[in-house]
Amino acid sequence: MLTAILLTLLGLVLLALAMPVLAGRRIAPRLAHGGSALASAVFVLMAVAALAGGGAPVAELPFGTPFGPLLVALDGLSAWFLLLLGLAGLCASVFALAHEDAAPARALLAYPLFLAGMALTLLAADGVTLLLGFEAMSLASWALVASDHAKAENRRAARLYLVFAALAAVCLVPALGLLAGPGGDLAFAAIREAPPDGWRAALILALVVAGAGAKAGLVPLHAWLPLAHPAAPSHVSALMSAAMTKVALYVAARMLLDLGGPAQPVWWGVPLVALGAASAVLGALRANLEEEGKTLLAFSTIENVGLVAVGLGLAACFRAADLGALAALAAGAALLHALNHGVFKTLLFLGMGEVAHGAGSRLLDRLGGLIHAMPWTAACMLVGVGAAASLPPLSGFASEWLLLQALIAAWRVGDLTVQMLVLVAAAMVALAAALAAAAMVRLFGLVFLGRPRSPRGAGAHEGKGAARLSLLLPAGLTVLLGLLPGPMLALGGGAQALLTGQAMEGRAGLAFVAVGDGAAAYWPLGAALLLALALFGVWLLVKRGTEEPARGPAWDCGFAAPPQHLPFGDPLTQPTAAGMGQPLRRMLAQPVLAVTERVEMPEPGTVAPARIAMSFGDPAFALLLAPLATARDAVVARTERLRDLSIRQCLMLPFAALVALLLLVAWLEGGA
């Protein structure tokens, strides 16, 4: 099993290496994306086999580093995330086959490496392999974000992305060093033998939350995410959003819950819960305000990453409070939501890519009415936004419902501080779920309903063949996952047991998911059946109700047929993206996002219209990045002064450093 995956990884690397040679040929993009699709399919098969039949034990790679051999393994947790990676990679690669025939060689080189890096991170069974995979993933995705580097904003996005990737590495490397077992052994088995405690544990917690959080897009380290996703090609943003952020969450789960050991105190999960809840609300809120399709979806990703983080943090809290069954519930909810979000966010990003390809824009104010021109895309996107709005029986509902159930049960953790925190977190998660639904309604309404807002949008057309398949595949999976959360949770039992020591046994059956014995349960098939019955009834009523429905002109809220001189209708008769976001912006965003709104009145006597000027900014830029940039400039200015030292002062610097190091040695030796 491992051999097959490793050979696939080797194939991906060879594929990447072949790309510069084949650059410019027509076969190059097909080979790269076709090979990636094949590799993703292998990942899916192997992951399902591992989940169903137990994983593969630790094996050594045939080459090593000076720090020790490189170890790989496939356990329940790895296999669960590998399944997610495979599904997202498969859909994204098929989409790329349809639309990315003109991709430059630098993007074709990076794409297979990106997949391989993520897979290697998931397979790693020691710290060095984990870091190797993680960094390969970061670098390759940076190259993909920067692939369209002619535009200044893309260069800026790529630069910021690289800074955050470096931050993640700067945090994760020392965290792994602190985790290392006796004698600096970085193999996961050795780390589990010697779990950290005291100040070491607190430091590891802070470093892992910062490092993995920066890669996953947890608030306040999310600033790169809404910039990088629109900059990257659609299939890459799908993969980054669906798989890469989850790989970062996998690293957090692996390092904190698995390697951190079961004996951690209750506060071990608190940072994840707090940051996760903040991410969920901020992401969902900004998803309601953005006017660019992929930026909107990126904020929705921040929201969902926050939900998964809340689940993982809750699992840690429950485990520390010896509430094994609830811990398994929270972990199951987090894992299931990661998978569900991975699939439906792939669908949404690919759908948005299809829209951008067919209708020429991703700006909501330039789209509209696409349900007529792109019916397949519209149907698939409807499934996706339904899942993202967590409507039953689609996939988003089951996992968010489980998560809320876990949050509601979290008062059983005896600690009063944690109780207060989860109370707030439960309210915030509920708020985020509602906001996400509103954002999805806004997205679908503005893009697919109403009338076209631009001539290009009116002439939209949709792709056939592979393009359609790449949307139907995740849409079908979204429906399937929504109907079968129980079997999926049972399949992920190994992962839950790894994280919490217990699986959701007996609470996840073929047709139902239950919170606990005698507690609430969710029957997705029943819900689907009821919905179908209701719809059938409505259809029957409509059909049988009146024999000849009389059609006549009705008042339609002023939304009249377009006049002759405006063939696409007066844009002002349709709501704009900013207009739809305005109520939420005024109600909720004012304190968080520093919204400014003012009316610009024309001079008396002029015929210019009055305008409302509105702007908002992300607090992460003002409160975190701006001070950091100032500090960097100050440090650089100070370092520049070193260049003006005289020769004697230059000589003195190494001399002083040497003496200081010798003093340190003497002090350490004296102390030991």
Add this chain to the structure above:
Amino acid sequence: MTSGFGTPAYDVSHLIGGGVLLLSFVMLYQRRIGAVINVFAVQGALLACAAAWQGYVQSAPELYLTALIAFGAKAVAIPLALRLLVGRLGLHKAVETSIGIGASLAAAIGLVGLSVLVVLPVTAGGATPLARVDLTIALSVVLLGMLAMIARRNAISQVIGLLTLENGLILAAVGVAGMPLVVELSTAALVLMVALVAAVVVFQIRDRLDTLDTHVLDRARGDS
């Protein structure tokens, strides 16, 4: 021959090493450049003695070769060349120190104390007493060489400081049994190269700026 306390092997090498260290101190309080060169020559000769004595104690004939090279280069050739240089340049004989003599001697004592504090605990296990003392002295000489480079303004004294530093390295190398000859040979070659480069640089400074005070160089920097 054993090398514990009280044996001739230990005592003599201790004596020679102490002499080398003492000369480093002497070099620090010389005000005249001629005297600095003389002290450096004596130190080179003592270094050759140390190498020869180690060759006798360890019965390693290649150390005699090291001693010969050290004597030829450190005690004769380089001092002669430096004297020639000083004569050709017609240097005024006073050495301009940038740290006061008293302060630099106090710093030197501190550095010797530091190297004792560092080396003795680190080598507590395993190493012979001879090697431990030898390493302590060698580290002190290296540190004093660096101090001499910092404490002087004159380019030639700075070159001598660098060469003293290298003396310390050789002292450490000969004290450890089994150090291959090629290491010492390459170090000696390196020193000759350094001396050559330093001489060229000194001439260049002299030609361009009409002084050997390196402090003046700051005004001639291109980047500020």
